Amino acid sequence: MPTPAAIQWRDNQLELLDQRLLPTEIHYLRFDSAAAVADAIRDMVVRGAPAIGITAAYGMALAARSVGPLPSVAAWTQALSAARHALANSRPTAVNLFWALTRADQTIEQYGNGGDVAEALLQLAHQLLAEDLAINQRIGDHGAALIAPDSLVYTHCNAGALATGGYGTALGVIRSAHAGGKLRGVIAGETRPWLQGARLTTWELMQDGIDVSLATEGAAGHLMRSLKPSWVIIGADRIAANGDVANKIGSYNLAILARHHGVKFMVAAPISTFDPSLDGDDIPIEQRPGEEITHSRGAQVAPSNCISLNPAFDVTPASLIDAIVTEYGVIHSPSRESVTAHLQTAKE
Ligand SMILES: CSC[C@H]1O[C@H](OP(=O)(O)O)[C@H](O)[C@@H]1O
Numbered sequence: 001m002p003t004p005a006a007i008q009w010r011d012n013q014l015e016l017l018d019q020r021l022l023p024t025e026i027h028y029l030r031f032d033s034a035a036a037v038a039d040a041i042r043d044m045v046v047r048g049a050p051a052i053g054i055t056a057a058y059g060m061a062l063a064a065r066s067v068g069p070l071p072s073v074a075a076w077t078q079a080l081s082a083a084r085h086a087l088a089n090s091r092p093t094a095v096n097l098f099w100a101l102t103r104a105d106q107t108i109e110q111y112g113n114g115g116d117v118a119e120a121l122l123q124l125a126h127q128l129l130a131e132d133l134a135i136n137q138r139i140g141d142h143g144a145a146l147i148a149p150d151s152l153v154y155t156h157c158n159a160g161a162l163a164t165g166g167y168g169t170a171l172g173v174i175r176s177a178h179a180g181g182k183l184r185g186v187i188a189g190e191t192r193p194w195l196q197g198a199r200l201t202t203w204e205l206m207q208d209g210i211d212v213s214l215a216t217e218g219a220a221g222h223l224m225r226s227l228k229p230s231w232v233i234i235g236a237d238r239i240a241a242n243g244d245v246a247n248k249i250g251s252y253n254l255a256i257l258a259r260h261h262g263v264k265f266m267v268a269a270p271i272s273t274f275d276p277s278l279d280g281d282d283i284p285i286e287q288r289p290g291e292e293i294t295h296s297r298g299a300q301v302a303p304s305n306c307i308s309l310n311p312a313f314d315v316t317p318a319s320l321i322d323a324i325v326t327e328y329g330v331i332h333s334p335s336r337e338s339v340t341a342h343l344q345t346a347k348e
Contacts, residue, residue, distance in 0.1 A: 003161040003204045006051050007058070007129060009122075014058045016046045019162060023203035034063040034083030041090035041097070044194065048163020049237045049273055050132050053096030056087045057125035060104040064118035080108060092284040093246055093313045094237040095275040100128060132165025135270045136172040138327040143173030143233070143268050144180055146323060146330065151177070151230040152184045154220070157191045157248035158200035159235025159268065169268040170235045171204060173325065178210045185211040187223055191248060193292040193310065217250050224261040232258045236269035236324075243318030243334030244280020245269075249311055255320035264322040271326050271346045274339070286312040 004026055008015045014037065015028040029045060031037050037059035040046055046055050063083030067076055088101055107124050111117040147153070153174065160171035167175060177183050186205055191197035198214055205212040215223060223229070232254050238246040245251070245267050258265045275283070290308035295301060302308070324331040324339075328346045331338050 001207055003166075003207060005166065006046055006048070006162045007054055007165070009058070009126065014055075014062060016040055016055065017162070018045050019047060019200065020045060022162070022199050031058075032062060033066060034059040035086050037062060038083075038086035038090040041087070047194075047196070048158065048160075049094035049096040049235065050136075050164040050169070050270060051162070052091060052094045053100035053272060054125065054128045054132060054165055056090075056097050057100045057104055057121070057128050059083060059087050060101070060108075061118060061121035061125050064108075064121050067118075091286055093286045094273075096237075096270075096272050099272045103128070129165045132270070133167055135327040136164055136167040136169055137176075139169050139268050139270065139325055140167060140172030140174075140176035142327070142329055143266060143323075143325040144176035144182065146231075146266065146325070147173070147177045147182050148230060149182050150184050151182055152187065152227060153177070153231045153233050154187045154189065154223070154229045154254070154263070155201060156189045156197060156217075156232070156234050156251055156254055158196035158204070160201055160204040162200050162204060163235060168204070168235075169270065170233045170266075171201065173233050173266065173268050174205070174210065175208065178208070183210065185213065187213050187215055187227070187229060189215055189217045189220060189250065189254070191250060192217065193296070196248065217253070220254055221257045221261070224257055224263050228261070229263055231264045231266050233266045233268060236267050236273050237313055238283050239267070239269060239274045239324065239339070240278055240280040240283060240315075241276045241339060242279045242336045243321065243324065243331070243339045244283070245316045245318075245321060245324070246280070246283040246285070246313045247316065249314050252314040252316045252320075255316040259320050265316075265320060266323045266325060267316075267321055268325045271328065271343070274343060276340070276343060280315045280317060283313075283315055285314070288312045 014031040160168035293308040318334045
């Protein structure tokens with residue numbers, strides 16, 4: 001059975017697959033307001049950089065639809081600015097969210113406050129959702145071309161269909177490599193504290209019939225040393241001008257281990273994940289509630305009032321990355337110069 005859609009528009013309402021319940025329960029929540037959508041992003045009902053961006057676009061469409069026919073300019077402006085503020089403050093690291101809001105701004109500017117804006121924003125969200133699937137299939141094929149036959153690969157967190165408009169970025173590469181008969185197997189790191197690897201990635205790959213083994217993050221060094229995977233393949237939440245990459249916490253650890261063990265390191269992401277306005281050291285890193293560490297699936301696993309540190313992302317320097325794969329091709333040995341050149345190619 002293919003992975004169910006993370007995002008869908010049905011019966012004139014936004015439906016989000018509640019990823020907090022996976023893999024044991026498939027349940028969609030329905031949304032009719034931007035504020036509720038912002039809460040869903042913050043609470044990780046939906047997660048994953050591209051999926052967050054697409055969902056934010058639907059949130060803006062819901063805000064425009066909520067204003068009703070012939071609103072006053074003040075009512076219109078208040079509704080859309082409140083929606084944009086709530087969505088922009090839901091999660092800080094995935095730049096796709098802000099890229100999608102910019103696309104919504106452009107749509108609103110193009111239509112003014114006429115009646116068509118709600119429909120135009122809804123069509124924008126549909127377009128971003130449909131485009132993302134095609135983009136991921138291109139990313140998958142570009143990345144799979146780098147993988148030699150009979151390869152074992154390691155992946156972290158979930159950069160799959162559930163994190164995108166479908167197919168996935170890192171898992172898109174894995175799906176395309178599997179389709180090409182190149183994979184000996186996949187090791188999926190569980191990815192504490194939210195367990196995207198254990199709960200989402202193993203679930204996606206098993207449903208596709210792809211040989212996947214779940215491991216704790218703590219085992220990564222031992223497995224690289226003993227099983228010698230060819231690649232570590234991850235997604236991204238923000239790629240900076242100098243080629244540094246923000247991704248799920250633990251990615252930086254894997255990059256250091258990979259370099260030490262001669263394992264190549266690949267980042268798979270769409271162009272909408274690039275942020276040329278800053279370098280890696282300036283990427284905002286989301287700090288999430290300590291309860292995500294002191295409790296696991298509701299069960300307390302640390303002393304009450306235990307002080308905890310829960311950064312949701314880290315930044316891997318470009319020097320530890322062998323390839324960044326986008327829908328436009330591959331940036332080998334990323335640097336400020338090669339990233340700039342790639343983004344220029346994408347604009348042409
Ligand atoms: C396809 S990008 C997915 C990206 O997002 C994940 O973070 P989160 O689950 O907290 O949204 C992780 O960083 C993945 O690589």
